Amino acid sequence: MKKKICLSIVFLFIYFSLTGQDLKWTGFENNDFFNENNWQELSNGLPPAANTLNPDEEITHNLYLTCNTIALGTIILADEKHLFLENGELVVNKISGFGVVSLNENAHIIYEESFEFNETTFNFNSSNSSLALKNNSPINSYENIEYFYVSGNPSFFNDNIKIDNYYSGALIRPLDSSFTPMKLFSEENLAGNSINIGQYEIFTGENIPENFNNSINSFTLERGYMATLATNDDGTGKSKVFIASQRKILINELPSYLKNNISFVRVIPWNWVNKKGTAGDITYMNNDWFYRWSNNGESDLNREYAPMVWGKGGADEQADIDILTSKLKSTHVLAFNEPDNCNDQSGQYGNMCVVDTAFTYYKNLAKTGMRLVSPACRQDQVFTWLNQFNQIAQQDDVRIDVIAVHWYDWNSNPQQNPNANPQDVFYRFANYLQSVHDLYGLPIWITEFNANRYRNEWVHRQFLELALPYLENLDYVERYSFFPPVTDVADFFDENNNLTWIGELYHDFQSSPSLPNESYLMTNNISEIELENNYEYYCDPELSFLSIEDINNNRLIYPNPSENHIYINSDKIYSKIVLLDSNGKKIKSFTESKKIDISFLENGTYFLNVDGTSIKIIKK
Secondary structure, three states, X not given: OXXXXXXXXXXXXXXXXXXXXXXXXXXXXXXXXXXXXXXXXXXXXXXXXXXXXXXXXXXXXXXXXXXXXXXXXXXXXXXXXXXXXXXXXXXXXXXXXXXXXXXXXXXXXXXXXXXOOOOOXXXXXOOOEEEEEOOOOHHHHHHOHHHEEEOOEEOOEOOOEEEEEEOOEEEEEEOOOOOOOEEEEEEXXXXXXXXXXXXXXXXXXXXXXXXXXXXXXXXXXXXXXEEEXXXXXXXXXXXXXXXXXXXXXXXXXOOOOOOOOOOEEEEEEOOEOEOEEEEOOOOOOOOOEEEOOOOOOOOOOOOEEOOEOOOHHHOOOHHHHHHHHOOOOOOEEEOOEOOOOOOOHHHHOOOOOOHHHHHHHHHHHHHHOOEEEOOEEOHHHXXXXXXXXXXXXXXXXXXXXXXXXXXXXXXHOHHHOOOOOHHHXXXXXXXXXXXXXXXXXXXXXXXXXXXXXXXXXHHHXXXXXXXXXXXHHOOOEEEEEEOOOOOOOOOOEOOOOOEOHHHHHHHHOOOOEOOOOOOEEOOEOOEOOOOOOOOXXXXXXXXOOHHHHHOXXXXXXXXXXXXXXXXXXXXXXXXXXXXXXXXXXXXXXXXXXXXXXXXXXXXXXXXXXXXXXXXXXXXO
């Protein structure tokens, strides 16, 4: 029978006296987790004996790990043993055993295999930490949320913990409204005055704190977040989107058009999806995203909803913008559906088929601070109507980040050619996409496509078998969604709600990441300037876990033990200090304080969590 883990035993911040049972990472030889020469015993500074750390064998030491490491094999933690990770990324096949993994400041784990929710528990000590489970779905992670803790406290979904998509898996991280992923600087090279920017809120003009309106010259953006900067209060003007997907972004010098010229800032959490989606809220297609031709959908645990502003009525009032920004898992907004058609779809209402009219309402979408997907036109109108729309946007400095297209092979006379050669259909499709990309030079979302409603199921299936692998390998296609014809000739489901041939093909096809790079400094229709991410990861193991080595010498905190107050001996200003009991339960929080009142505590052992690192203290 599996052993039940008790909170009082496991959680957390149980920093033991420094003995031979504690190993600290040095990275002396390489980044191999299981190489003993990369570790030292804290009691004597020497590497542990051979075979102390073997894959798939129980580890009976507490481990203090920092820097980027790879564990090719299973890390098995013995009962009540801890792995503390700080300032680094651990890529690991698997972790098991009845131990605890603590993620401190800037700690990230990429878990390659399926996590078996029956042993190891994870505790997030810092808002800037994450656990990516590549083979566990978000809903599976949610169903086992009791294995995740935040600062020693049980986790509650959308209260203190967030579960996002991570391509085909899930990413778990703390949910902390006070966390500020972005830091803005008044001078180049991260110099001068600085302010911190939190999540979701839109900062414009004089509402940007500390008089930073038109005073921004450099910035940092933490891993896992997206930021939009623009020169006008309403998000229009010269603008740029930055995505720190799996690597922090550091910009030492903004392009000239943004220097001292930023009046719009918004930061939102990034969400990691694969390319394959669905046109419509269709479940059981093994996809990570969908849209609904409206703005009233909602993301669920396993899928991101991309809201669409179908027509004028979705973008003509501030209330419409508020609806879009309330979609906390959404990172993009789709503009109008076939506004080029004066006789149908959104173009038939409110003169939306007039380019100038459509553009007037499109500009409002810039207020969201989301990535903006262009209006989706009928097949050929992407070269005419949308081209005119884009030219007006460029003249007015209004951003388009992605080009949306619809394709149904209408130029091949499908009514007279129902049994077309699927290879020919595919070639026309591929040539069309290349022509669109040649014209705009921007990423593409194919929000509707099929081999045409007049073609039979066999043609559709053969076409998809060619098209899907091609789209996955086409770097400028970010997302696609097959749209079954209205004639029901190539539906996903039959009349008994069973998968058809087409449904099986689409469901079973394994998609790949939509945006696979570590970070993106996005170009758009009004900004072709390529920027360089100046962030260079640096890790010195000697500078991590300093508090652990300093505990016995009382160099970081004093006096310890103490009757009334604990002082933090550091020039650094710590933004978040939490006092916890011996079981890791929060007692009280302090902000930017170097004098901690403990006079009200009963005598005993406690812990101070200082910006993600915990220190044992004694109240006497």
